[in-house]
Amino acid sequence: MEAYLQEWVSLLLRWAHFVTGVAWIGASFYFNWLENHLERQNARGGIAGDLWAVHGGGFYYLQKFQVAPEQLPDKLHWFKWEAYFTWFTGFSLLCVLYYWNAGVYMVDSRVADLSSLQAVAIGMASLLLSWLFYDGLCRSALAKKQALTAVLIFAWFALLSWLLSQFLSGRAAYIHVGAAIGTVMVANVFFVIIPSQKDLVDAVREQRKPDPQKGVNALARSRHNNYFTLPVLFIMISSHYAATFGHPWNWLVLLVIALVGIGVRHWFNIRHLEKHSRLVLPFSLLLLAALIFALRPEPKAAPDPNRVYPSTADIMPVLQVRCVGCHQERPDFPGIAAPPLGVLLNREEAVDSQALKIFNVVTVSRIMPLANTTQMSDEERKLVARWYAGKMQTKEERDTDSNE
Ligand code: HEC
Structure with a gap:
């Protein structure tokens, strides 16, 4: 309340x-x-x-x-x-x-x-x-x-x-x-x-x-x-x-x-x-x-086609512990009444559709988790970065496939 x-x-x-x-x-x-x-x-x-x-x-x-x-007027603003x-x-x-x-x-x-x-x-x-x-x-x-x-x-x-x-x-x-x-x-x-x-x-x-x-x-x-x-x-x-x-x-x-x-x-x-x-x-x-x-972001490393990237399912447990306390329909985190800026991170589809934003706030500006209250480790941040790299690579493959 x-x-x-x-x-x-x-x-x-x-x-x-x-x-x-x-x-x-x-x-x-x-x-x-x-x-x-x-x-x-x-x-x-x-x-x-x-x-x-x-x-x-x-x-x-x-x-x-x-x-x-x-002479002064009667009404002066x-x-x-x-x-x-x-x-x-x-x-x-x-x-x-x-x-x-x-x-x-x-x-x-x-x-x-x-x-x-x-x-x-x-x-x-x-x-x-x-x-x-x-x-x-x-x-x-x-x-x-x-x-x-x-x-x-x-x-x-x-x-x-x-x-x-x-x-x-x-x-x-x-x-x-x-x-x-x-x-x-x-x-x-x-x-x-x-x-x-x-x-x-x-x-x-x-x-x-x-x-x-x-x-x-x-x-x-x-x-x-x-x-x-x-x-x-x-x-x-x-x-x-x-x-x-x-x-x-x-x-x-x-x-x-x-x-x-x-x-x-x-x-x-x-x-x-x-x-x-x-x-x-x-x-x-x-x-x-x-x-x-x-302030431009660093250029991406060339993707390695043989590398195995984490899937969204692989990062969900991390988000569950580090983010969902605030980013769910009814947050548990004290002081947060509604999911901040409407960002929900408790379902895979939602996470997929906000991949770039998540990548940015977790690994580039590192402003999330807010003040690192949930103590996300650097390993976990790297996991999110690799997940995003994998998504970019599958996207590039899809784009080249559809151009051929
Ligand atoms: C303690 C609560 C809390 C935790 C934990 C938290 N967030 Fe947030 N998050 C916020 C708040 C508050 C905002 C809104 C900030 C603002 O008003 O600009 C926000 C905003 C965001 C945004 C939107 C940024 C934008 O400007 O569009 C994203 C994406 C996000 N968080 C992702 C995450 C991820 C990913 C995690 C876990 C790694 C996480 N958050 C953990 C409170 C939290």
Whole structure:
């Protein structure tokens, strides 16, 4: 019953996290777009620029003020709750998915022998320390040098990504880098960006000059947030891609993908400018191509026609002991309410039809059995690899037969 309820709590939280995240990042992309497409040649008497748009069956006309209107309107819309709720639902999801079953989802005995409590403490500390480091950096004298600050922020997350990969399971390491970046982004909204906007609004109301330093800080933080978006969104979907977090150099894979995301984001930010570097996008795509090439699977050894390969019946007893506790219609494994991702491994036909997936998760990324909870041995992994090689060979024979 507990596992069943946990499944619903996780579904609802994930749904809410996704919706609020879309609303937040969507609004932030939209305002960024507005800023970049403002017709500045239409600037006049306090107006910095305007633009026309058509959407959803109507025309919209927007104007941006150079500083502020003389008088505040009765109704002024703020954009902050999306950000706060994204963090709140995200952190709750982290608790339900990772901290609740930390022994399974965060600890991987091949990486480090931790207790659940230690793993959770490391995870939470990574969020807090990231904010303290980042915020300290932005408040220090170094922050005047924008490029250096950017490099130091990247270096911090590179270090975090490497450190976490030395202690936590690949999935948990990735998600915590993402959660740390997300925490920094939301804290930027809460501690810096919104207070600066409040000051601006109060200044108009009190007919005084707004504090210019607050505006400068808020602009820097919101620029950083802009560059964080693509890396953080990749991390949020990364748990579907075992080739990334399951790789022995998973932290480096993450850094390269983050750089690609930052590059693409930068290109979107500068492409409307007359003078801009045309190399940003090609360079980012080249980096991505290099990563895809570097992660390619090793070529298969030439199959030996005289070799005897294990049949599916031969591997069933291994799967029975190592996998079926989770991957059956009604799992026995504590905390698992339904077969994960619908994968069933208790019948030969089901195993045959998912051969490639099984081969991948058991021998390539080795992410199954989850955290190796059922302690699958290397011999057993080799058996699965040979079974798969045999299947590939019979498939090739069939293909050549049918071509003749
Ligand atoms: C402790 C429970 C547990 C055990 C034991 C376990 N799995 Fe899984 N398995 C999971 C969970 C949870 C997921 C879903 C992971 C996710 O959400 O990405 C999963 C996902 C999978 C997937 C789908 C991967 C994908 O991304 O499509 C395959 C295939 C799989 N497991 C195979 C196996 C095999 C083979 C074994 C035994 C060698 C095994 N599992 C043992 C819990 C388990």
